[in-house]
Amino acid sequence: MGKKIGLYIHVPFCKKKCLYCDFVSFDNIEESVVAEYFSSLKRELNFYKENYDIEIETIYIGGGTPSAVNPAHIGSLLEFVYSNFEVESSCETTIEANPESLDEEKVKIYRFSNINRLSIGVQSLNDIELKALGRIHTSRRVLEILELIVRYFENFNVDLMIGLPHQNMESFSKTLEAVISFDPPHVSVYSLKIEEGTYFYNEYESLKNCLPSEEEERSMYWLAVQKLNDVGIYHYEISNFAKKNFKCKHNLKYWNHEEYIGIGCAAHSFFEGYRYFNVSNLEKYISRIKSGSFAWEKKQFIDDQEKEKEYIILGLRKIEGFDLLEFERRFNVAFTGKYSAQIEKLKRYGLVEVNSHFRLTKRGIDLANIVWQEFI
Ligand SMILES: C[S@@+](CC[C@H](N)C(=O)[O-])C[C@H]1O[C@@H](n2cnc3c(N)ncnc32)[C@H](O)[C@@H]1O
Ligand code: SF4
Structure with a gap:
């Protein structure tokens, strides 16, 4: 039996870059490059197939926005995974999606491709807040998409954000209640981080007047803890909440300091005592893979002291510690x-x-x- 691991697949494409986001993702990329990228992912997987005996327990297709690409790429990649690796029969397979790029056709293809968990980036259900974030969908569109998701997925996650421009306790409470009305088994609540290199970072001086105070942001967080707990969606990690049996198995691997392999540009792996950091540049990633070299540009040995440190910090992210x-x-x-x-x-x-x-x-x-x- 192979070594049990989680597989992360990075899809670095978005329809439009949001104003706060520093994830490695690119907008306006030509279809030919997207197709080349997916071929590269298969080649990178081949490397693991040829060199290791592994059994995949969880798959997480994240981004970027995996729902922004032609779903045939996703289907074909998963088919490749299933036909070349041992995949656990109860494998949790998640895909991240955005409201503007999801539709019924894609949802059906995902279901047909063994995807059994969908994570949707909602962020807020207030149109003023969505606009300030540079999101290209309205709250109405989100509600339509949530209706679609509940018809096809028993297991799904809703991403929300707090500390947003123009957000206050009342608007966040409304967003939460609307989300709860869809009975989600999993919710993530992220505090807005203003990261260097983003529009929010560069425009911070003009933005700061419409941001909630730190105390207000903390009140939103504890409101989420209370309201979600009241409906049986329990706090299990600093930013994550789930009903019983719906904790994200893939992300628990990170917090439990277990091994995973990340493929694609900017993906990380923790495998056989090392952390690997794949090159972030899209063209470089594709050309490295084409020329037969490794996708990682940095490899770091995690010695016992480092392992302990990581185990403590990651473990403390879980509410049970x-x-x-x-x-x-x-x-x-x-x-x-x-x-x-x-x-x-x-x-x-x-x-x-x-x-x-x-x-x-x-x-x-x-x-x-x-x-x-x-x-x-
Ligand atoms: C990689 S994104 C994928 C989801 C999808 N592309 C979307 O935006 O809807 C994962 C989540 O990270 C959160 N996120 C992104 N940038 C953030 C930031 N600067 N601060 C806090 N949360 C952030 C958002 O909630 C987002 O849904
Ligand atoms: S938040 Fe999501 S949609 Fe927006 S740029 Fe980042 S990855 Fe893309």
């Missing part, structure tokens, strides 16, 4: 002994709790950066 016995099993040392000074300090500030698990308190969730600092 990480299991102290599992820590000892992995690293042959008791967490509470080795890190007693940090634990005592963080406990004094009310940021962490220790029982069978080590976890953030509510205050610790709001001040997570301070906690990370202790372990970096």
Whole structure:
């Protein structure tokens, strides 16, 4: 039996770049380049097939916007995966989609291609907020698409964002209620990050007057925790909520520090003790693969100390934290002994709790950066 891994596939294409987004994605790309990119993905997969014995437990097709490309590319790529690798029969296979590029035809093709989970980028259901984000769909379009999704997918996720220009408690509460009315099994709530190189970053001076305050943003977050919890969509990771049995298995691999392979430009892998970072430039990615060289431009050995650090920081992202016995099993040392000074300090500030698990308190969730600092 092969080594069990998660497979991430990066699709770096979007109809139009949003004003806040620093994900590696490109708009206005010609179909011939898209087709070449998908051929390159297959070649990159071939490398893993020829060199390793692996069993795929989860597949995540992310972006960018995978729904922006011809669905035949997605279907053919998944067919390639299924015919060349051992894929677990209950494999969770997710695709990310945007409201403006999804339609019934695509949804049917996805279902036919073994995709059993769909993640839709809603962000907000307020048209003023959507416009300020540079989204090219209206809230009405989102509602139509959500109606379509519930007809075809039992397992789906809705991405929402907080801390947006013009957003306030009332508008966010309305967005949440409308989303909850579709009975989603999974919801992600991301705090807007203003990243260097984006339009939001460059225009921050004029933007800052219409951003909610930090306190308001935190109130939106805790409103989401409460409202989602009230309808059985439980908080299980800093930004993620799910009904029982609908936690995202693929993303749990990251937070549990398990192995995964990422293919495509800018994809990362954590495999056989190393982290690999694929080249971000689209043309470079295609030409590297064409010439038979590796897609990664950086490879980093994760030594035991680094593994411990990553396990702590990623594990603390889960609301239940990480299991102290599992820590000892992995690293042959008791967490509470080795890190007693940090634990005592963080406990004094009310940021962490220790029982069978080590976890953030509510205050610790709001001040997570301070906690990370202790372990970096
Ligand atoms: C890679 S995007 C894919 C989804 C899809 N392309 C879309 O935008 O609808 C994944 C999610 O990351 C979140 N996101 C993107 N940029 C962000 C930012 N700067 N701050 C916070 N969340 C962000 C959005 O919620 C988005 O839906
Ligand atoms: S948020 Fe989604 S649609 Fe917008 S640019 Fe980023 S990946 Fe593309």
